[in-house]
Amino acid sequence: MSNKNIVWHDHHVSKNERSEIKDQKPCILWFTGLSGSGKSTVANAVESQLLTLKKHTYLLDGDNIRMGLNKGLTFSDEDRIENIRRIGEVSKLFVDAGTIVLSAFISPFQNERDVVRALVEEGEFIEVFIDTPLEVCESRDPKGLYKKARKGEIPNFTGISSPYEAPTNPEIHIKTADFDIEACAAQIVSYLKEKSYIDVR
Numbered sequence: 001m002s003n004k005n006i007v008w009h010d011h012h013v014s015k016n017e018r019s020e021i022k023d024q025k026p027c028i029l030w031f032t033g034l035s036g037s038g039k040s041t042v043a044n045a046v047e048s049q050l051l052t053l054k055k056h057t058y059l060l061d062g063d064n065i066r067m068g069l070n071k072g073l074t075f076s077d078e079d080r081i082e083n084i085r086r087i088g089e090v091s092k093l094f095v096d097a098g099t100i101v102l103s104a105f106i107s108p109f110q111n112e113r114d115v116v117r118a119l120v121e122e123g124e125f126i127e128v129f130i131d132t133p134l135e136v137c138e139s140r141d142p143k144g145l146y147k148k149a150r151k152g153e154i155p156n157f158t159g160i161s162s163p164y165e166a167p168t169n170p171e172i173h174i175k176t177a178d179f180d181i182e183a184c185a186a187q188i189v190s191y192l193k194e195k196s197y198i199d200v201r
Contacts (some may be wrong), residue, residue, distance in 0.1 A: 007090070014098075015095070015096050015098060017098075018096070018097055018098030019098035020099045021097075021098070022055070022056045022099070023195040024055050024056065024098070024100060024197060024198050024199070025196060025198070026040075026093075026094070026095040026096075026097070026098045026099055026100060026101075026102055026104055026124065027095065027101075027123070027124045027125070027126055027127065027197055027199075028085060028091045028092075028101050028116070028124060028125050029043070029046065029096060029100065029101070029102045029103065029118075029126050029128055029188065030103050030105075030109055030113065030116065030119060030125060030126065030127050030128060031043050031102065031103065031104040031105070031128045031130055032105065032106065032107045032113060032127065032128070032129060032130065032167060032170075033106065033130030033131065033132060034039065034106065034130075034131065034132060034134060034158060035106060035137060035143075035145055035157075035158060035159065035162055036132070036136075036137035036138070036139045036140045036141055036142060036143075036145075036146070036147070036157045037128050037130040037131075037132035037137050037176060038132060038174075038176040038181065038184070039104040039105070039106075039130045040061050040104045041176075041181055042060065042104075042128075042130060042176065042181060042184050042185055042188070043059055043061070043102045043103075043104040043184035045181050045182060045184070046185045046188050046189060047059050047102055048082065048100060048185075049185050049186065049189050050100065050198070053072075053189075053198060053200055054097065055084075055100060055166075055198055056099050056100065056131060057099060057100045057101070057102060058094055058099055058100075058101050058102070059102045059104070060087060060090065060091065060101060060103045060104065060105075061066075061104050063088060064164065065083075065086075065105075066083070069086060069090070070082075070083050070086055070087075075154075075155070075156045075157075075162075076156060077109075077162070078106075080108070080109070081109070081112055083114075084105065084107050084109075084112040084113070084115070084116065085112070085115065087103055087105060087116070088115060088116035088119050089119065091103050091116065091119075091120075092119045092120055095120050095124055095183065100192075100197065101200075106158050106164070108158045108162065108163060108164045108165060109165055110165045110168070113127060113167070125189070126171045126172060127167050127170040127171050127172070128170065128171070128172045128174060128188060129166065129167040129170035129173050129174065129176050130174050130176060131166070131173060131174060131176075132175070132177055133177060134159050136176075136177045137159070145157065149161060171191070172191050174185070174187060174188070176189070178193075179196070195198045
């Protein structure tokens with residue numbers, strides 16, 4: 001429902017101006033994959049490498065966001081969609097600020113990832129598929145969630161009792177079962193260099 005009393009205010013400082021002083025092209029690095037696939041671990045490694053290159057970044061992590069902004073949302077399909085919608089809007093604000101934002105969320109549904117892509121300009125959404133086999137994720141099980149899901153203690157658990165729709169055409173395809181974390185992160189940073197999101201002189 002629209003509110004006629006709400007009016008959009010344009011800023012005096014543009015996204016391009018914010019980006020230029022940071023010497024980078026803003027974008028959303030959207031890390032998607034199963035629980036335990038390594039999304040947050042790889043995203044943290046990427047951010048560390050970008051920090052070394054003196055780039056301006058911010059990392060949004062699924063668990064952290066659910067402790068604040070999205071506190072109270074459940075893991076039902078409906079609330080998962082709302083969770084991703086909110087994160088998409090926050091990520092859009094970071095892009096407008098000229099920042100490279102790293103968003104690490106299971107985000108199991110392709111449609112919801114496409115909705116976030118549509119929020120920003122072409123080329124500003126980079127889908128990073130952390131492609132780790134379910135058996136590998138389950139063997140890692142850092143939070144013990146798969147054990148609980150197998151026992152039926154966690155409903156709507158992605159990969160067990162709720163589907164995961166793998167990206168069909170991601171910009172970046174990462175296989176954490178085949179390469180170590182630093183190599184995976186380097187692959188993503190190389191993409192940013194090749195596509196001129198960052199300029200390393």
